[in-house]
Amino acid sequence: MVWNYDPIAIANLKIQPSDLTPRLREDLIGIFMQNREKCYFDLHVGRFIASLSLPPADPQAPHPTLVDAILLVGCYFSRAPSLAGYETGLLAAANNNLSTSFHHTDRLHDFIRASNLIAFYYFCKGLYSEAYQQIITSCHMAVTCGLHQIPSSAWSPMNGSEDNDKFLPYPVDGVEQGERIHTFWQAFCLDKMISMVVGRPAHLLGGPNADNLLQITTPWPRLLANYETGAVSDLDKKSVTNLYLNQMSTTPARMETLVSLRSQGYALVYQATHLLSEHPTAQEILVTDSAIQTFTSRLPHLMNSGDCGEIPATPGLSPVNYRIVTIHTLAHVASLVLHQHGADSSARRRCSTAAQGIATIIGQLSDVDYSELFIGLGYLWFTAGQILLAIAANASGSVAEQNRGWALVIISALKRISIVYLPLGFQLRQLQQML
Numbered sequence: 072m073v074w075n076y077d078p079i080a081i082a083n084l085k086i087q088p089s090d091l092t093p094r095l096r097e098d099l100i101g102i103f104m105q106n107r108e109k110c111y112f113d114l115h116v117g118r119f120i121a122s123l124s125l126p127p128a129d130p131q132a133p134h135p136t137l138v139d140a141i142l143l144v145g146c147y148f149s150r151a152p153s154l155a156g157y158e159t160g161l162l163a164a165a166n167n168n169l170s171t172s173f174h175h176t177d178r179l180h181d182f183i184r185a186s187n188l189i190a191f192y193y194f195c196k197g198l199y200s201e202a203y204q205q206i207i208t209s210c211h212m213a214v215t216c217g218l219h220q221i222p223s224s225a226w227s228p229m230n231g232s233e234d235n236d237k238f239l240p241y242p243v244d245g246v247e248q249g250e251r252i253h254t255f256w257q258a259f260c261l262d263k264m265i266s267m268v269v270g271r272p273a274h275l276l277g278g279p280n281a282d283n284l285l286q287i288t289t290p291w292p293r294l295l296a297n298y299e300t301g302a303v304s305d306l307d308k309k310s311v312t313n314l315y316l317n318q319m320s321t322t323p324a325r326m327e328t329l330v331s332l333r334s335q336g337y338a339l340v341y342q343a344t345h346l347l348s349e350h351p352t353a354q355e356i357l358v359t360d361s362a363i364q365t366f367t368s369r370l371p372h373l374m375n376s377g378d379c380g381e382i383p384a385t386p387g388l389s390p391v392n393y394r395i396v397t398i399h400t401l402a403h404v405a406s407l408v409l410h411q412h413g414a415d416s417s418a419r420r421r422c423s424t425a426a427q428g429i430a431t432i433i434g435q436l437s438d439v440d441y442s443e444l445f446i447g448l449g450y451l452w453f454t455a456g457q458i459l460l461a462i463a464a465n466a467s468g469s470v471a472e473q474n475r476g477w478a479l480v481i482i483s484a485l486k487r488i489s490i491v492y493l494p495l496g497f498q499l500r501q502l503q504q505m506l
Contacts, residue, residue: 090157090160091142096142099141099142099145099146100141100142100145102149103145103148104116105148106144106145106148110144110188110257111191111257111330111333112187112188112191112253113250113253113257113330114184114250114253114295115246130178133181134168134177134181135164135168135171136165136168136171136172136185137178137185137188139161139165140161140165140184140188140192142161143158143161143162143165143188143192144191146158146161147192147195147196165185165188165189166189168185169182169186169189172185173212176238179212179238180239180254183209183212183216183254184257186206186209186212187206187209187254187257187258187261189205190202190205190206190261190265194261194446195492195494196494197494197497199265199269202269203266203269203271206262207274209261210258210262210274213258213275214275215238216239217238217239218252218255218258218289219255219275219277219286220286220287220288220289221248221251221288221290222308223307224249224290224297224298224304224305224307224308225301225304225305226242226245226248226298229241239251245298245299245301245303246295246299249298249299250298252289252290252292252298253295255289256289256291256292256331256334259275259287259337259338260333260334260337262275263337263340263341264337264447267340267344267450267454273345275287277310277311277312277338278311278312278338278345279312281311288308288310288312290308290309290310291307291309291310291327291331291334292328292331292334293331311338314335314338314339314362314365314366315358315361315362327369329394329395332370332398333397333398333401335366336366336397336402336405337401339359339363339366339405340404340405340451342359342362342405343359343405344408347408347412359409360406360409363405363409366405367402367406370395370398370399371395372395373392373395373399373432374392393436393443396444397445397447399428400429400448400452402428403426403428403432404425404454404455406422406424407422407426407458407459409421410425411462422458423473426455426459426474426477429452429477429480429481430480433452433480433481433483444491446492446495449485449498450495450498452481452484452485453481453498453499453501453502456481456482456485456505457502457505459477459478460474460475460502460505461505463475463478464505475506479506482502482506485499486499
């Protein structure tokens with residue numbers, strides 16, 4: 072069942088964040104930290120935990136809105152019915168403190184991070200309109216604070232000719248630089264995921280034709296440990312526009328991070344979706360198709376042995392690395408979206424290859440704990456299922472049968488993941504009605 076958002080009930084709720092015991096707060100923060108990757112979030116855990124001992128008004132302490140948002144998402148990931156009553160109170164507190172942060176221009180990086188987490192929470196609860204409105208807030212503030220155009224991965228001390236930003240002070244060190252880069256790409260991925268689900272435009276519009284003032288130049292993210300140790304350089308400047316350059320090497324000098332590959336994948340899926348609504352030229356389709364193929368050629372194997380540099384090895388006895396599953400699926404969905412209306416044999420072949428790739432991945436997930444998967448994966452499956460059933464409806468014979476068969480594989484996977492993420496049940500029913 073989709074959770075119903077009732078502002079009156081929230082206002083009258085007696086359970087408040089202050090009712091959380093110190094031990095429960097600690098546990099919820101721990102649950103969040105263990106699951107933060109699922110909401111595309113990262114931060115320096117040790118530094119954050121240490122900062123919690125500071126007075127809330129201290130500029131070095133996390134803003135209360137960020138703490139409330141972390142506790143809120145921690146409650147959600149706990150899956151504990153006994154904690155459900157805290158979610159509404161924490162949501163109200165997070166929103167109230169978000170407003171306070173905005174009006175006092177106080178710790179706006181935390182404002183963006185908290186807003187991202189609130190948007191993610193709404194999304195997981197099936198509150199898509201609220202999630203969309205919240206991510207608008209995140210994106211606007213991220214651009215206002217210049218997070219879309221961070222010039223380099225490498226931090227250096229501010230020199231005398233540089234002015235402090237009006238809204239964000241100059242980062243104190245490499246860790247803070249890295250956290251801001253990660254915050255931007257979290258907003259970017261959520262923006263793309265949420266906008267695709269609600270069928271409305273995204274707000275961070277970096278790409279081959281973006282306006283210079285809004286063009287995204289923030290480098291793809293590295294591991295936070297890289298920023299901490301200084302294992303980044305001014306050469307780490309590749310961003311969205313580099314996806315569409317022919318000279319982008321298929322064998323980069325440095326391995327990508329998971330969050331970088333995921334961000335690139337969402338950029339390509341959204342670009343393909345955006346193109347179809349704009350009546351693209353053949354050249355625009357060719358450029359995007361080339362970018363998708365280059366991206367796909369650089370992906371680590373699903374059953375990664377750990378030899379792929381910063382990409383974690385496949386955990387336990389899992390047949391595939393579930394962290395990489397979403398990234399491969401993004402590549403396949405981007406290709407499906409771009410070529411779904413193509414009438415020539417090349418487009419049909421690309422669609423078939425992508426559909427077969429998605430079905431193969433799902434087949435390899437049979438023993439994976441679906442609770443480890445990202446909610447975004449379910450929506451990518453839904454997008455692919457819609458396309459395949461539409462192709463089947465306009466085809467006949469073996470082509471229709473084959474596409475319907477792939478869609479049935481996707482429906483089977485959606486049944487499993489919707490047990491973990493209940494709102495996906497709505498998308499599941501939509502596909503079932505299309506059969």
